[in-house]
Amino acid sequence: MLAFATLLTVGGCATKTSDDPVAIVDGHRVAYQVLGNGKPVVVMISGLGDGMSSFRDVAAEIAEVATVIIYDRAGYGASDAVTGPRDAQAAERELSGLLAQIGVSGPYVLVGHSVGGLFAEYYAAMYPSDVAGLILEDSRPADITRRCEAAGVGMCTAPALAVRFMPNGARGEFAALSQTIAQVEAAGSAPGRDVLVLSRSVEPNAAAFNRIWSVAQNDLALRYPGSRHLVASRSGHYVHQDQAAWFVSSVVAFLGDVTREQAAP
Numbered sequence: 001m002l003a004f005a006t007l008l009t010v011g012g013c014a015t016k017t018s019d020d021p022v023a024i025v026d027g028h029r030v031a032y033q034v035l036g037n038g039k040p041v042v043v044m045i046s047g048l049g050d051g052m053s054s055f056r057d058v059a060a061e062i063a064e065v066a067t068v069i070i071y072d073r074a075g076y077g078a079s080d081a082v083t084g085p086r087d088a089q090a091a092e093r094e095l096s097g098l099l100a101q102i103g104v105s106g107p108y109v110l111v112g113h114s115v116g117g118l119f120a121e122y123y124a125a126m127y128p129s130d131v132a133g134l135i136l137e138d139s140r141p142a143d144i145t146r147r148c149e150a151a152g153v154g155m156c157t158a159p160a161l162a163v164r165f166m167p168n169g170a171r172g173e174f175a176a177l178s179q180t181i182a183q184v185e186a187a188g189s190a191p192g193r194d195v196l197v198l199s200r201s202v203e204p205n206a207a208a209f210n211r212i213w214s215v216a217q218n219d220l221a222l223r224y225p226g227s228r229h230l231v232a233s234r235s236g237h238y239v240h241q242d243q244a245a246w247f248v249s250s251v252v253a254f255l256g257d258v259t260r261e262q263a264a265p
Helices: 001-010 050-062 088-102 115-126 144-150 160-164 168-175 177-187 206-222 244-263
Strands: 023-026 026-034 041-045 067-071 107-114 131-137 194-200 228-232
Touching: 023 088, 026 088, 041 050, 041 088, 041 115, 050 067, 050 107, 067 088, 088 115, 088 177, 107 115, 107 160, 107 244, 115 131, 144 168, 144 206, 160 228, 160 244, 168 177, 194 206, 194 244, 206 228, 228 244
Parallel strands: 041 067, 041 107, 107 131, 131 194, 194 228
Antiparallel strands: 023 026, 026 067
16 A cells, blocks of 8 residues: 555545635635745645645745745635546646735745646646746656556556545546646646755665656656755655655755745846
């Protein structure tokens, strides 16, 4: 089940918090939080099965040096469930609508965890002038299923029973995962922005899926020329929880680099 959890990020963290403010995007409610102030603006995009509560602790620390936005996608937490495909295009429309509603302008640095990394990559490709930086935290590479299937490694798709018990939003996103992958691959990687890949450590004698995942993280960094790839020691898939202090310091250092580059003539 470790491979499945890593692949899909079903963390069960999409808890409802009635005190969160809500924006109306395309007729449905989207719960969110804005912390801190200043530029750049960090937007944190959680993985499949997780709401914004997954990021709350680290978001509060990062908000000491920047504005941080966390939110629940449709069907998570206090956000309304909606019908229709929940693919990368739907995630992009929802996020762009949310940012317009709450009036927090960029430049943005997107942080995407696991499947949230696919959504972040797609958004950045669609809005290259608005996204100054991209942080991919143990992000799901678009080709990971093809890689592990080619290697004959199991647990590349979700067991039917597990899908039944996902939150509403996660079930819709999982059903549209193939569309999301196709959309991300078709969008490509727009050059000219800072990219940081943060991944968990994998031992040489680890299970086959984990070794494939590690290689794919290296290749994901190569997808963005000039990107940096840092590996968290003694961490699982949730780097922002397992190595919170390391995660925060890595993000804050990256934000400093983005700010300096934005200020350069």
